[in-house]
Amino acid sequence: MANVPGREPTAAHHLLNFIDGRWSPAESGQTRTNTNPADLSDHLGEFAESGGVDVDRAVDAAAAALPAWRAMGPIRRAAILAEAGRLLTGRAEEFARAITREQGKLLREARGEVARSRAVLDFTAGQARLLGGVTAPAEEDRTFAYTFRRPIGVVGLVSPWNFPLAIPMWKVAPALLSGCTAVFKPSPLTPLTAVLLTEVFHEAGLPDGVLNLVQGDVAAGEALVANPSVAGISFTGSLPVGTAIHTGGAHRLLRTQLELGGKNAVIVLEDADLDGAVEAVVHGAFGQAGQRCSATSRAVVDVRVRDAFLDRLVARVAGMKVGPGDDPASQICPVVNTARLDAALAAVAGAQRDGGKVLCGGGRATGEDLPDGCYVQPTVIRDVPWDSELAQEEVFGPVLAVVDADGFDDAMRISNSVKYGMSGTIFTASQSRAFEAIDRFEAGMLHVNRPGVGAYAHLPHVGAKASQYGPPECSPQVWDFYTEWHSACISY
Template sequence: MASSYENFVNGQWVESETNATFEVRNPARTDELVGEYQDSSLADVEAAVEAAADAQDDWAGTPGPERGDLLKRAGTLLEQRKDETTEALVREEGKTRAEAAGEVQRAIDIFAYYGQKTRDLGGTVKSASGRNTELTTRQEPLGTVALVTPWNYPIAIPAWKLAPALAAGNTAVVKPASEAPGMARVLFECLEEAGLPDGVANLVTGSGSDVGRPLVEHQAIDGVSFTGSTAVGTQVAQTVTDDLKRVQCEMGGKNPTVVMPSADVNEAVEIVGQGAFGTTGQSCTAASRAIVHDQIYDEFVDTMVEYAESVDIGPGLDDPDMGPHVSESELQSTLEYVEIGRDEGATLETGGERLTDGEYADGYYVEPAVFSDVDNEMRIAQEEIFGPVLAVIRADDFEDALSLANDVDYGLSASIVTQDTTEANEFLDRIEAGVAKVNEKTTGLELHVPFGGYKNSSTNTYREQGDAGLDFFTTTKTIYRNY
């Protein structure tokens, strides 16, 4: 029998005042109930925000290195639970074992990184214009923050929001996505065991309408960090900025990989295939467009079809190349986009069918799809699909390829495969994306450098991760001291 898990509010694991729960099932085997979580309400949000606000002054007054030591202890505790957490992530979200293990390790590393960064917090010393005057700046926490996280990286993204928020002296309320809330729970169990003071961080599960909306709208919230769809993120940003509060939203992507004639086609296919079909395409940085020079277009398509048809699909615990979609609705969305591509006149070279036989019968499986003859104005070339669907677009030359790459409403991640250094440098200079790569897949990010997008991929306010993560969660006070 699956466990029922509670909210974490003011240092206690508590049931929702609704006495209602929702189920989370294994997307590889939907007959397996993974857990039941609190279907919370406004009253639960109020209690969590009140606890966080009450704890804020004491936490902000805690020395930075002391806050950092707690984060490092939590990371060590998570490392001790890595194997069980990896398996739980696979069962809840559907990732392959290798993908899940990498994500858990990232969360461990994030806590270690920000645990150490607390020793660098402080400010600057400037030269004053007058005599007998000290002029300095000081970093101070925003206050109480709301962290709204998605299901596709259910432990890494909560970690890279929560760790810098706590490191900087903020208190927080976390609302994880309902498809995979268990990983945030594991983080909180580690923080509790590490000695987290009551109220400093709080976890409330439930729907976006019943929990997410009242959380970001709450008057005691001083800042909001959100990761999710562009549609919801835009609403969050507009709501929060109406109250002149700080907001950070990382949203969708329609990420291109440009492939030029100097590239090794097999290497290019490997780069694109990993970016397109890794994590079942359920990544905001996934490569959903391959923009390929006319000279090698046909060879690339043929080789890409071979690659897609060789992808091993199965339950994540078996560690295949690709696992299931996280939910029925996500699977259906991908299948609908396959039909849209066909209707628009693109050629479906392979894949795009739901798998239902044998071990696939009770899961949300789909074959990776490759479309050729795609025009950049088609919906499958313009809209985020969030599934393993690759649109291969023909380009006449480098200038045409760059124009096609930039001709979307998103600008999150982009890459080029080329041996021509001039093309590579031109691409890096002119691509409209927050992350630009040469001879690498569009997915995969270092934790100590800024992450964020251009255009509709971001609110274009603050970046996440690295020092930029601390920038969002701190404000600057300028101090004049005349002696």
């Protein structure tokens, strides 16, 4: 990494925040240990455990930088984003290995995340010449009427640990292009990737104070919501935390963009390509150990093909190798920490109490070739009641509930029975059923005869019901969060 004036090499400032263009420790001096979930004896370093004083300093820096950054205009701002993309590409392998080491995902999954992040950055920078308004007819002679956007001001960007680069990227990039300045608070479980991302943007020429990094947990997040100079919070994470952010800022009309949980179904009908459905379910349920908001956590299968589907699925899953993300032979990575491991095992036990039958997995993965890490066996559970806890609540682990359905209408009812609505998928040979399902799914991202996870860098990443509040991300609609509309009438 090139030396940057006023900064120390990366290894020396891992424990620091980045506020107003300078690396600094938390005011309290407190730190938190960052641990590799694949090997709990592997510590990546000590990172700042920040509080309200640190957040307020960062907000003040962002507020001071706002007028000049807004005046720069989107086209010049986009040039900095483009340079950040070039730097990211040059450090792609460094990012991927950092993601794998601190989050746990397979190295090939981490490389895919870096590529997706670059695609999001490229798409966002390309929107610079489209951030205009419209002209409108005037009701009077010799009057020009038009609309335009302005940035809302200082924004707080609060990101989760499951995509420690991609999700921050699809918050940071549009925030900056819009002309907002930002305080970025990543998950305390993935602080290293956040440091690297912050480095890239500032090496690209971002002025001091425009992007500030504050590491920490609940205290930092609460301070960000409470600070009256913060105009909006973009948050990705759990429903309870998102609800707390929204209600915590409601008294001052804080603008919020919330991407929350999911309990996503893949419907497999009687006429489905079973081999294709099995591959899609394996990818959606066990990729990244099931730790995605769009993960396939329910397979809703027509009873007429259930046994044939399960025979194929269990044969496929039972042979998958659990291991460290940097082992090329691994097919399923560890979960992110011991809390997620315990939650996955508790979900399995609860499903068994409700009558579910474990067909494969169900426990902690162990073996002489595995270090002491957070490994969960890929688990398939059949005979799961549609209204049981496992079929209704998010697990965020490699645990798949298989729910019986009696035909198309019953499958749609079961799919829509949950409070969430992130993703919906159907496997069928019927074009009519496919389009009817798209019309009836109560979810934001819909798929037919393909894996039901995510979307493209230029399509809205959006949920429905309790999965989403506010404008979607990764799309032109994101500007409805980071900017506000104005109108002007000029008589001449």
